[in-house]
Amino acid sequence: MNTFGTILTLTTFGESHGPAMGGILDGMPPKVHIDINEVLRHLSRRRPGQKQAGVSQRNETDMPEILSGLTADGLTLGTPIGFIVRNRDARPADYEGYSGKFRPNHADYTYYNKYGIHDFRGGGRASARETVSWVVAGSIARQWLDTLGITIKAEYVETNNAADVAATGDSTGGKVKCVVRGVPIGVGEPVFDKLQSRLAAAMMSINATKAFEYGDGTKSSGMLGSDSLDLFAYPYAPAKPTLTNHSGGIQGGISNGMPICFTVHFKPTPTLMRRVESIDSNGEKCIIEPRGRHDACVAIRAVPVVESMAALVIADLMLLRNRY
Amino acid sequence: MNTFGTILTLTTFGESHGPAMGGILDGMPPKVHIDINEVLRHLSRRRPGQKQAGVSQRNETDMPEILSGLTADGLTLGTPIGFIVRNRDARPADYEGYSGKFRPNHADYTYYNKYGIHDFRGGGRASARETVSWVVAGSIARQWLDTLGITIKAEYVETNNAADVAATGDSTGGKVKCVVRGVPIGVGEPVFDKLQSRLAAAMMSINATKAFEYGDGTKSSGMLGSDSLDLFAYPYAPAKPTLTNHSGGIQGGISNGMPICFTVHFKPTPTLMRRVESIDSNGEKCIIEPRGRHDACVAIRAVPVVESMAALVIADLMLLRNRY
Amino acid sequence: MNTFGTILTLTTFGESHGPAMGGILDGMPPKVHIDINEVLRHLSRRRPGQKQAGVSQRNETDMPEILSGLTADGLTLGTPIGFIVRNRDARPADYEGYSGKFRPNHADYTYYNKYGIHDFRGGGRASARETVSWVVAGSIARQWLDTLGITIKAEYVETNNAADVAATGDSTGGKVKCVVRGVPIGVGEPVFDKLQSRLAAAMMSINATKAFEYGDGTKSSGMLGSDSLDLFAYPYAPAKPTLTNHSGGIQGGISNGMPICFTVHFKPTPTLMRRVESIDSNGEKCIIEPRGRHDACVAIRAVPVVESMAALVIADLMLLRNRY
């Protein structure tokens, strides 16, 4: 259940305050040139400790060690790419007071009850630290997509000003919009592996996401049919088949050649810089004193995570498509 | 790619104007009593031809034939349950004029380009007729959930009045809200099979859906953390652990014992009772003259489909959960 | 667990004395012409009631009804092919005396204990009747392989004369040898989906099989390296790269272009035409009085089953191979 994808699969491991995060990206086509600097560039976009208001000050170098699957020249061998990212700046001591205490809106309560045991330090497996592996893998996969002319660009959409909110010890939600361009017609597998199903599942895997919409999205439910038809352009051109893009580039679960557009909604970070009442694993009252380093708005750093997960989805469905 | 689920799997087949739809529901626990009348009751809720404004007048009896997996007394054997539903009222002649013409916002264009061949009659495999099999399977699965005290209730939320809209030959979108009660703590598998990921993928598989949100949903992105915490109740009670339910019953991808609440947005039916310009498979201009029977608002009949897919997701994750 | 394959999948259902057997073959490439007569021809090769000594006299017409996935002209649509085969000559009365009695070497005891419930008539789901669906699916898949120049030919190898053995009310084991020709270099996915792993799993799924060997097989364990090298031919020709074929056409889990050769061993039919002592589901002694119709040697009718399962494996791995 820590594996994602059908042909191009990512399997991950790691607790946020354990020795390392890591993963195995299996199914990459052979002979694709991978530039590690591109991986580092995307990692730095998700890195905490950036000089940006509302972003956690945890200072992670996040230098992935790639252990297999590439030649010395950076060509993929077609074999699985194993990688680890050490947790160099983990400060488990920050979390000592948390042990056995359930932080509200965190996964402590559900993990503890599901498994009967939980690594409370920094959320353990439930930490957004996990997404470091997703960015490593996505940043490799998208280099293959690049060679096919497929580009992925997400951006943070501010709802409340994160700096102002952080100053009060509070946190805020945010949105990320993403557009994938250059996807050819025919990507997506009916009926249960539709392109939008795969994208939705991928985005709902990211920590703190609460909604997924594509094309006209939530607006669709209030619209009339006559206002939402994507009429075909004439003369016909495969690269831009329709005059409008209410469909968000997907019809019947399959890409139609138009840009694929979707939006992901993130809830506010549940850790506030305030004391909060809660209960512990004995069902007794306790006080949560926040001491870790946290983002006031997780959506800011989630931009490359959204792109990475989109890259994994599109790459996997591209590989599923071209099979006869 | 026509298979859904991990332990409890549904695999389906069928073109809307072919001989039959059908499926195989595999992985049901043994010795569960299945009441076929319950299956029929849910099928009649999604049936076209109901005396309800905005619903297609196609008259389908939709009598499933169960071919395996049950004893004569209706007990599950633990073996796969095969079933078919004949397409008795299919009128392929209604669709003769459509052959080779791409109806806007339908899957004709994408299917034809993906496969190089397409059954244009009524949308073929892309028709919402497919969901008849999902309701058969979901209506079986939920009878097992019933025995565990888990109930699923969805409802249509009107945005525009479907009857008024149908009278003008237009169509409208709509919403379906769903609440699942009685799910115990611990359902959902981190990190890529989170409960919300599975629900989102399931809902995005349903024809005409454009957005999925759970808990505070899209509102979350504009909220402050201090307004969205689900504080724990004290004294602690597993059946209602938190004072509020911003999280929609899911934290860290795992159910927390609160009701699971989500909303699905449906776009307007793309078939209008009007002539529409389009192109055909030669890239030439053509006119679409609608002659089939269509819903002005698909969300109305989708209510039992949403419930059925939710049932399949919850049942599958329940079976994944109890394994040691 | 009733699904086989990764890209080309077969999912089946059916109890031997229920209304029907059937399955869904998903993932067939589109626009392949399917000749139903070829399916019938292979079904007749596995049919009981043949005028051949040692074969069950059950008279099944085994006329599959194909419900989806094909055009009227027999072209695949790329959508799932659903089919059923009615159990027309089922005589459940033959099995009435069996209820609750565990026949030795049958699956009654294990099914009953696994599920807490079992359809004792004719073995229920455990019956070799199940393989009728495998032959339908395999006979479709191999028509695609035919177009690629891949042919599959199995043959029965007699160990004891089935007629002589049947005359005494006893049964005998037997062998089936199979050769697949025309498979290009590169089929098979390391490290856990090696071609031999897939073939072995497929063959061990067939009722009554006890051993699988390929290439030099069991002999290999007693051989010296110097006697088992497949030296490369010079000048080099991809169609026949090595001088010998100790490897059975597979090296490192991947086809090397040589014929793929394997052998499957079948145990004797466990139903004898004799009274046998056994126990029932209460743990009490009972007598099994055989009354059904049974084969003295199941390997004879298993020939098209071996071919069909080989076809499904090869076709699936061909689809997995050509993906970039």
Place this chain on the structure above:
Amino acid sequence: MNTFGTILTLTTFGESHGPAMGGILDGMPPKVHIDINEVLRHLSRRRPGQKQAGVSQRNETDMPEILSGLTADGLTLGTPIGFIVRNRDARPADYEGYSGKFRPNHADYTYYNKYGIHDFRGGGRASARETVSWVVAGSIARQWLDTLGITIKAEYVETNNAADVAATGDSTGGKVKCVVRGVPIGVGEPVFDKLQSRLAAAMMSINATKAFEYGDGTKSSGMLGSDSLDLFAYPYAPAKPTLTNHSGGIQGGISNGMPICFTVHFKPTPTLMRRVESIDSNGEKCIIEPRGRHDACVAIRAVPVVESMAALVIADLMLLRNRY
């Protein structure tokens, strides 16, 4: 395709002469105590450089680094267990002369043709070095089985004396027999995940295996039914339900409570300590001068590998079994 299992999954990576081998074991039940010394003990059984005739002299310390999934006390968290094993004694220079040359009966030729690129050093991904990760994972999984009273014991069966053979620069095949005791009734999933199918696939994944047989195995094909019935014991006892064990502990794909017995046949190591003629990637003649360190009989070191793969199969099917 580098993932094995359904609920308990092992995903692996690594080229034999790259920086490290490694894997992720996902799905282990929580709160199982893991003794790392047990892992080391089994690793040392497969280790080359042992003072045993016929075993490669490569000196690997094979110290796995476990990166996640365990508490400091060695308790499983229920989260994925990531681990790496560095290739400390890799001597890629030994293999320099091999580049582009296809060693007979190795995977060089098939890998090179499948992927268009290959790491010729020591076989790259196709090396038996891969099995180090399987032993790490299997040695963890079997500690859970131990707590359930399930034990696995394999042994090498000599066919030719490896020392005598090694002295001549030749190599020899060998056999490994394995018995699994304590498996309860009901393990194995019909119809395509039968216990013997899973075991066969697992064993055929091990480098150099050519045949799998269970119970009476290849002998079965020559036997009469009257000589092969496992009659039930009376009085009935679940721990030993039958008087004999021709079935090898499996009936209808499901364990029956008797010991599970199977045999795996290994071909001779294809690398001889002799010059061999071959061809290179240009199709030209070349000479292979063996310089690496190799086993005269791989079956000797394969004993813990067979046990480990059996452990992974049994543990996975145990988790699949207990789900309602």
